[in-house]
Amino acid sequence: MTGDAQEAAGAREIAVVAFAQTDHLRTTDELSEVEMLMPVLHEVLARTGLKTSDIDFTCSGSTDYLAGRAFSFTMALDGVGAWPPISESHVEMDGAWALYEAWTKLLTGEADTALVYSYGKSSPGSVRDVLTRQLDPYYVAPLWPDSVALAALQAQALIDAGDTDEPALAAVASRSRDAAGSNSHAQLRGSVAQGDYVVRPLRTGDCPPIGDGAVAVILAAGERARELCERPAWIRGIDHRIEAHGLGVRELTDSPSARLAAEKAGAFERPVDTAELHAPFTSQEVVLRKALRLDGDVVINPSGGALAANPIMAAGLIRIGEAAARIHRGASDRALAHATSGPCLQQNLVAVLEGDAR
Amino acid sequence: MSKEPVAVVGIGQTKHVAARRDVSIAGLVREAAGRALADAELTWADIDAVVIGKAPDFFEGVMMPELYLADALGAVGKPMLRVHTAGSVGGSTALVASNLIAGRVHGTVLTLAYEKQSESNAMWGLSLPIPFQQPLLAGAGGFFAPHVRAYIRRTGAPDTVGSLVAYKDRRNALKNPYAHLHEQDITLEKVQASPMLWDPIRYSETCPSSDGACAMVLTDRAGAARSPRPPAWMHGGAMRSEPTLFAGKDAVSPQAGKDCAADVYRQAQIVDPRREIDAVEMYVPFSWYEPMWLENLGFAAEGEGWKLTESGVTELDGDLPVNMSGGVLSTNPIGASGMIRFAEAALQVRGQAGEHQVEGARRALGHAYGGGSQFFSMWLVGAEPPTS
Numbered sequence: 001m002t003g004d005a006q007e008a009a010g011a012r013e014i015a016v017v018a019f020a021q022t023d024h025l026r027t028t029d030e031l032s033e034v035e036m037l038m039p040v041l042h043e044v045l046a047r048t049g050l051k052t053s054d055i056d057f058t059c060s061g062s063t064d065y066l067a068g069r070a071f072s073f074t075m076a077l078d079g080v081g082a083w084p085p086i087s088e089s090h091v092e093m094d095g096a097w098a099l100y101e102a103w104t105k106l107l108t109g110e111a112d113t114a115l116v117y118s119y120g121k122s123s124p125g126s127v128r129d130v131l132t133r134q135l136d137p138y139y140v141a142p143l144w145p146d147s148v149a150l151a152a153l154q155a156q157a158l159i160d161a162g163d164t165d166e167p168a169l170a171a172v173a174s175r176s177r178d179a180a181g182s183n184s185h186a187q188l189r190g191s192v193a194q195g196d197y198v199v200r201p202l203r204t205g206d207c208p209p210i211g212d213g214a215v216a217v218i219l220a221a222g223e224r225a226r227e228l229c230e231r232p233a234w235i236r237g238i239d240h241r242i243e244a245h246g247l248g249v250r251e252l253t254d255s256p257s258a259r260l261a262a263e264k265a266g267a268f269e270r271p272v273d274t275a276e277l278h279a280p281f282t283s284q285e286v287v288l289r290k291a292l293r294l295d296g297d298v299v300i301n302p303s304g305g306a307l308a309a310n311p312i313m314a315a316g317l318i319r320i321g322e323a324a325a326r327i328h329r330g331a332s333d334r335a336l337a338h339a340t341s342g343p344c345l346q347q348n349l350v351a352v353l354e355g356d357a358r
Numbered sequence: 359m360s361k362e363p364v365a366v367v368g369i370g371q372t373k374h375v376a377a378r379r380d381v382s383i384a385g386l387v388r389e390a391a392g393r394a395l396a397d398a399e400l401t402w403a404d405i406d407a408v409v410i411g412k413a414p415d416f417f418e419g420v421m422m423p424e425l426y427l428a429d430a431l432g433a434v435g436k437p438m439l440r441v442h443t444a445g446s447v448g449g450s451t452a453l454v455a456s457n458l459i460a461g462r463v464h465g466t467v468l469t470l471a472y473e474k475q476s477e478s479n480a481m482w483g484l485s486l487p488i489p490f491q492q493p494l495l496a497g498a499g500g501f502f503a504p505h506v507r508a509y510i511r512r513t514g515a516p517d518t519v520g521s522l523v524a525y526k527d528r529r530n531a532l533k534n535p536y537a538h539l540h541e542q543d544i545t546l547e548k549v550q551a552s553p554m555l556w557d558p559i560r561y562s563e564t565c566p567s568s569d570g571a572c573a574m575v576l577t578d579r580a581g582a583a584r585s586p587r588p589p590a591w592m593h594g595g596a597m598r599s600e601p602t603l604f605a606g607k608d609a610v611s612p613q614a615g616k617d618c619a620a621d622v623y624r625q626a627q628i629v630d631p632r633r634e635i636d637a638v639e640m641y642v643p644f645s646w647y648e649p650m651w652l653e654n655l656g657f658a659a660e661g662e663g664w665k666l667t668e669s670g671v672t673e674l675d676g677d678l679p680v681n682m683s684g685g686v687l688s689t690n691p692i693g694a695s696g697m698i699r700f701a702e703a704a705l706q707v708r709g710q711a712g713e714h715q716v717e718g719a720r721r722a723l724g725h726a727y728g729g730g731s732q733f734f735s736m737w738l739v740g741a742e743p744p745t746s
Contacts, residue, residue: 242434242436
């Protein structure tokens with residue numbers, strides 16, 4: 001194997017053993033974050049028969065900027081039931097990175113099981129405006145360039161480079177929403193019109209739906225994983241990399257950080273049969289397919305991906321959960337799961353999951 | 359499989375002040391990181407991954423600022439993690455970084471925490487109105503003062519104990535060139551005459567608002583062997599959380615704090631912390647939290663913590679020095695405050711604490727807490743590598 005992460009993973013086998021998510025909805029006015037999260041936590045625990053007190057480590061991902069208040073994650077902790085006190089941590093990142101932190105905790109041998117969850121309610125605010133607060137606070141954020149406009153810059157760069165065109169982007173959109181037809185949790189399913197330009201060249205159909213949702217997974221190490229799951233989704237490698245923040249110094253038609261993360265995660269050692277990509281915009285799937293060397297034989301986003309449901313802070317962890325679930329039910333033997341953060345795919349995480357031979 | 363031993367080989371801080379108007383947020387964090395690298399005699403290229411922490415993003419008004427800080431921290435092309443566990447975050451961030459070494463994912467990791475309070479308004483950031491929730495309009499002092507009163511009533515501690523802590527910590531700060539408050543003319547009388555803010559907490563018994571960053575370079579056994587200066591070795595580390603409010607919660611001595619300390623002592627094979635630990639750097643944002651945490655962490659029996667403070671045991675030249683750096687009472691860049699505690703513990707066992715060095719410190723505890731006394735993170739570091 002190559003890469004630090006694989007050597008470490010080889011040292012202790014760790015698997016995703018359960019996955020649960022909400023139905024992702026445009027609005028959930030009647031629910032607080034805790035109320036949205038609670039059923040998912042109960043469901044993921046029920047899938048393994050574990051109780052809160054059986055979990056060795058808990059880690060979550062969320063952002064105060066969606067909740068509109070400081071320390072919003074402390075309320076979610078009430079939903080976990082942290083009494084007696086639990087060993088627990090939180091990242092202000094997509095839940096995929098919370099899973100990464102939990103994976104390192106299991107690698108140390110201090111924990112055999114971990115509960116990982118994340119959630120986001122985008123509906124109370126204007127998420128296009130909110131995401132501008134991620135940008136350089138002195139030189140860029142004061143201009144309020146919104147997330148669709150930045151993605152459109154990337155899309156136009158791809159078209160200019162001859163990497164794609166508008167019909168190809170429309171095909172990504174329709175394939176994703178068709179696939180979501182068999183995903184009862186998805187927000188946009190079946191035939192969805194491409195619609196008008198939101199920011200040229202991106203049309204409504206090229207953009208993700210805005211919505212609310214939550215996700216939870218359980219990790220377990222070694223024999224514990226086999227006890228809890230008939231066919232565990234073993235994490236053969238997982239790695240994440242970040243790029244420069246300034247869009248002006250990046251090559252937007254490529255994703256060197258996604259490629260490097262994939263290489264470190266061992267994704268290129270053998271072909272995968274499935275890939276769950278966190279590509280909120282159609283054009284970003286084009287970038288990722290190229291960077292991750294995914295050819296026509298790989299099933300891309302059978303869940304519908306982020307174009308069918310994009311609860312911010314949860315959508316990346318959902319990709320890992322969806323990939324793992326396909327391994328659990330025997331629909332995949334080796335899957336790649338990807339998560340992203342920041343403008344125009346600035347930060348990327350890649351996990352390679354495998355099931356035992358059947 | 360045994361864990362890889364974790365060593366601290368580089369420590370860097372900014373001079374903490376009320377307002378660093380000469381640097382951006384990026385400039386502030388880079389200054390601390392550069393100093394940690396210089397201390398370790400390493401370069402940016404030697405760093406495998408970056409783990410950053412800070413308190414709520416609303417404090418500076420930057421959402422997920424690690425994205426913007428990737429360049430300043432040399433993280434481009436590397437893994438970068440952003441931890442947020444309320445006030446304990448500086449400690450938790452160091453522990454997350456230590457797991458990357460202990461789990462053998464990486465060899466050398468830069469960890470950093472910061473707050474630039476001058477670009478923010480922490481009181482406002484903590485006081486956004488939330489539907490169906492009790493407002494926290496009085497800031498942190500209003501939240502914690504009733505817990506302090508409960509401690510005093512429970513233990514019968516004399517009213518003066520809080521002022522003794524503040525007087526000690528502010529004098530310790532005079533020996534620490536990085537501390538924010540340097541009150542050359544501090545006297546016990548001045549502390550006791552300062553205005554009452556949240557009874558029984560007086561103005562001079564509260565922490566300042568600071569701009570500052572703290573960074574550490576953590577590495578494995580091989581990295582420690584190359585270290586130009588003595589490393590601090592991690593002997594134990596743990597985090598514990600409990601809900602903010604619930605029936606039966608002991609807000610004075612939370613169970614999560616007791617459990618966290620017990621886990622660290624178990625890992626470090628400490629049976630009697632009072633005898634076996636040479637120095638303690640704990641998170642004391644309001645003076646009375648020193649005696650409260652002394653009990654919570656097992657250095658004194660319940661109801662007895664204030665006696666250690668009153669008898670001078672926790673002075674810099676006492677039997678169990680507490681907050682040698684001047685503590686949070688002298689320096690509070692909120693998100694960094696936990697990491698500064700962890701770093702001070704490491705400085706002590708490396709023998710590099712300068713004027714506030716505890717003679718012969720071999721084992722030191724770093725402690726942080728946050729939220730409504732509900733998130734705890736601690737580590738115990740030693741001058742010798744761990745034996746198991």
